Amino acid sequence: MRVKNIDLVPPLVEAGKFHELAQAGQTISASLSPYNNSLAVHIAPLEPSSSKPSAIVQEEALYFASYDDIPSSERRLFIADTLVIFSMFKTMLKGAKLRDSSWLQSRDALEIIRKLSVDYVNFIKECWIHASQPLSRSEPLQFTAEHYRSVYSSFSLFVVLCIPEPGYEDAPVGEELMEWLNIHFIEPSTEEGDQLSSLDSPWEDENFWPYLTRSILRGLSKASLFFLNTLLQHPSEDIQDLVKTLLPLVETHPRLPQFTAERDFAYASRKWKDKVKALRVEMDRIPEESRFDEFCNWWDSLSDIVGILEGRGEVIQRVCQDLGADWKEVCAAWGVFVDNRLRRQDLPDVVADVLDNMPPDPTHLEDMIHSALFSGRPEQALKHASELDLWLSAHLADIMEPLGLLDAESNSESGLSRRDEYVLSYAEYLHSDPTLWRITIVYLYSCGKIGEEQGDEILMRTPLRLDAPNSGEMQLDAVSEVVKEISSICREHGRELVRRAICKIASATLVRSKAYGLAISYSVSAEDWPGLGRIIDAVLEEYIQNGPVIFASHASKIAPSLEEVHASSQTEAIFVHRLMFAVRYSQIHKMRLEQDFCTAASDLVTLLRDEIAPRSWWPVLLCDSVEFLQYGPKLLFSSADAIELLRKLEEISIRSSQGSAEDYLVVLIRTIKGAGIKEALERLKTVRLAIARYLARCTVGVEKHYG
Template sequence: MGAQHINLVPPQVESGHFDELLQAGQTISATTSPFDNSLAVFLSPTNISGSNSSSNQEEPVYFASYDVIPSSERRLFIADTQVIFSMFHDMLEAAKTREPSWLQSSEALELMRKFSVDYVNFIKECWIHASQPMARADGPLQFSADHYRSLYSCFSLFVVLYLPEPGYEDAPVGEELMEWLNIHFIEPSTEEGDHLSSLDKPWEDVEFWPYLKRVTLRGLTKASLFFFNTLLQHPSEDLQDLAKSIIPVVENQPRLQNFSAERDFAFASRRWKDKVKAIRIEMDRVPEDCRFDEFENWWDSLSDIVGILEGRSSVIQRVCEDLGADWKEVCAAWGIFVDSRLRRQDLVDVAAEVLENMPPDPTNLEDMIHSALFLGKPEQALRHASQLDTWLSAHFADVMEPLGLLESDEPAESELSKRDEYVLSYAEYLHSDPTQWKITIAYMYSCGDIGRERADEILVRVPLKLHPSETSGTPEEAIAQAVKEISEVCFNHQREAVRRTVCRIAAQSCVRQKEYGLAVSYCISAEDWVSLGRVIDSILEEYIKNGAADFAKQASKIAPSLQDIQFDSATEAIFVHRLIFAVRYSQIHRYKLEKDYVSAASDIVTLFREEIAPKSWWPVLLCDSVELLQYGPALLFSTSDAAELLKKLEEISIRASQGSGDDYLSVLVRTIKGGGEKDALERLKVVRLALARYFARCTVGSNKLAIPSS
């Protein structure tokens, strides 16, 4: 992950031939994707303004990524550990309301330990799952079981060394280290023990003494006692007597967990050491010629075991080397046998001494991380962890910072803390999978201004799934769901400006899909009044292009947006009035389709009187009134209403004669296919004639005015 080089297959240029490409006037270019962290790599001319003989030839475009997109089992690991990450940061956010020193309190350390143990437990589950044959049923895993085992050992060691249980910060660490070693690096194997225990005379097996040394060194009391008891049947009476002396010593070795006070543990340990010394004295009394059996020098092997119990560091180190053990086993045994009261702060010096003679494996990142943690070098551990898995370095750094384990000085050139560097590196890896956008920005938003800016850029580029084929619902439902999710994220991270930008983008997408109701609501939510005006224009365009029925259907979707709309400035009022016009005008056509002519006539007059209708739509409204003016059964307009219509008609005629016809007639002209201003004026003559006849009917008074029904 986070590769420095990307290998293209097949290569665009063979190794060592790049100069030939330059001589041909070409070079390799790349552009990043706004969708994820992939690249488009292609050949391009070195001189853009110059001509190139191959410029007309088709060239391949490679799509490459810095990271392999997480597979299904990896995505599960990422998603579940992000839950722990979020809870950890909720705790840190809550800490900001407390005293600055609270993060160093026992309460805070206990919470940080709890979340870190949660990480450890979940990594363990992933390791166990990846070890099962069923996990590989669909093919090889992206990350092996051994990879998760490495994460497990590293994070659990970090907890042991840097996050002890509250109140035990200064307690001896040896037993915890040995427990960690026995959990993560099981030696000797169960198979070896089963084999030796099945023998009548196990001491005759070449692996007997190495096995007994190892279980003694590891503090595996049950196994060591079992095989010490078998020595009671050994042909050598000297060995039998020594075994009888060793058995109670091994069985009764003091354990810190069995004492309520460290002082009592220390006293018991000194008395126990005296008993071990007595065994040494007893061993030295065994004559030289009695120290062998038919197979080997049992005395030397038993002397090594007693040397371990005595806490002789040189013996422990030599035995570990003979057994193929490494420095970790020496350090753990040191805290059990050499210095049973070894503190965490003193472990650094012990580890440095041991590692000087038994250095870690530089080719094994797991071992390098372990050694850095033992040596009290968390930043060095982070560097190795980032090479093993950016997940590990990010979550290490995230916990290390509040513990005060990282340098607080921020480098001026990047303005990023060390913690943020590692977390952002992990977030960039997540960005390789666009479907993980929620998780990606959760990590980015935790990384100061730079992280927030990067997260904002990702958030505004989240693809809105607009087509039914891409979702389980309609396009309208898909857009609404996407915007809802993004809005929730913006609210949680206090990114109001980003939310408004996303609403503007969503509105544009909705207009393309003719989802005008959503488009209007998103414009209002974003308080983008200019875009609202464009949406209204698109709705009104439906009337011009597709007629009244289609317009009424589309415009009906925006009516609910009028209910809760509020505006404060004159600029907003202009666009809101246009919205009101579109809704009210669509209602007129719905009334006409439903044959509710009374309501239609009333609304036409209202649009004029309340100055809701734009002047460019006056002629269209007047033409719509012709059908209502000619309605036979009843008079739909009062005399004053008809006078209002005539007044608007006169203004249009006068302004058109004065050269301002385009201000009034542009929309009507567009409804007349192939017509012009002259044709529009001719159509208005029909309105004038209808009004003249209507006034005549009013004068005669043969019919009563229609009264709108309740």
């Protein structure tokens, strides 16, 4: 895993003075944020229980620092675009596990891996081009165009060396290396060629021979032939004669892509080399005194060109050094001129010899990545890549493992494979921006148990934004979408326990926002039956605190949940009953408001008779019945209904006198502000009187019963 230093400005402790802090019984402490990868850094006691007085007097300072800069908008776009390829690659590997174990080495698998790798290269190229454009930007580029060019060249080289087209794994690699070199390290420059081509006698310019030599070395036949043709106007007839022989050699230089069979290429190369040898013989016949013109020793320069065509390694290496080229150019030219049948597996031996004389620049990460890839050292390439860009090392490692370039076994100490280490480091970088949580967990969940645990923590801490001001239906819809998305992610990755935990968190938070209906749905989804009970209690609490009207309004929104709870076979019966009571009791109050007293009275008795209502709510329902008992126009209860009300009232009175008053009267007491058991019992006396009068009305038949 990566280790980075964080410099605090101004520092908590001056350099070289940490011992003074320790002597004062203090140290520097840091706490990692669970929300992102930032740190809170502060001075803390060396030992929590230490009472040693501090000799350093200073204000308390609290620093918030981060290991990484939060990705800018353009960087986030790059991250999101390449995630698509990463996900496709994961899908391919997931499918591979269901196939034969050797499928990953098949032609079909390699074609897919190569295609996705080329897609990465194309995305990097687009980002590099975009970063290179002189646009007016809302924010400065976080990574320069040069940075993306380095990433582009490195990933491209990886594809060239490690993922050849299927069927060409054992083909010569020189032409591909030269093509890669010409794409990513353009030499000689176009401007230099334009300047030379404008001259009547370009060979008089000091840059002529270096330009021509570089063009020959790079296999740029068009430029080479153009400037060789200018030498036909050179005053020296010797040059003219040699160039007449050289021109067709350059023009007919056999190149592997021109042939369908390597055998034909090898045969043509041998014949061509014989002609180059003949040119060397012809050159050697030129007298020493004729090898100069007024500007330079043209023969030496031309001899270097012929030496390149001859495939003389020492000439190529010397010429590259003279031209200011590096080891990459030597290696690419080696595969074209010295050993045009050089295989990938043989390249490291050539590279090792070249690097002995022309080592890579240890201060240049791009160069170090390239040298490691050329040398067949993928782990070393990843180490340097991680220093250049964590994105690069993560995605290279992700492809290297299935190709067999990395050990897939987990480290016994860390529990991580090499691939997982680099991908986790990249995920930690992404975690610097909490808004990238969707992308972060995709990478984490691809990293075994440790990655899954870290992904779980991120999902558990994904903000639902429920406590923001001005909560409304639109906000709740947005919350619902977030939870739905998280649930989908959990199911996709088999994180059922996490899904349930998040639903529980969402439910508890929604209760605080009084979104009881949605809260119940999440509790049922989480199979959190105690939580469901707490929601029902919260809804009933609305009655106690705010009265029947507000209670009915809230409870009406949980009515659709009743069917959902019934449908869940796991729901415990007690919670079904409590929810049913809350819904039906709220409907009674709704009917009261709508003056449907007959139905309301009937439902109230049913709640008591069928014991749907909890005992603690019996007194409240009985008090509600007074309005129906005293209703003038009609008799809303039958005699049996009235007797049932009286029976419940008697049970309450008897149980209360036997010491169980709190079991029955607690809710009623809370509805009577500042009341106790005595006041509650007094309130029930009015119910008894109302029932007695009602039964009297029923007995004498004063009014017709319509109930």
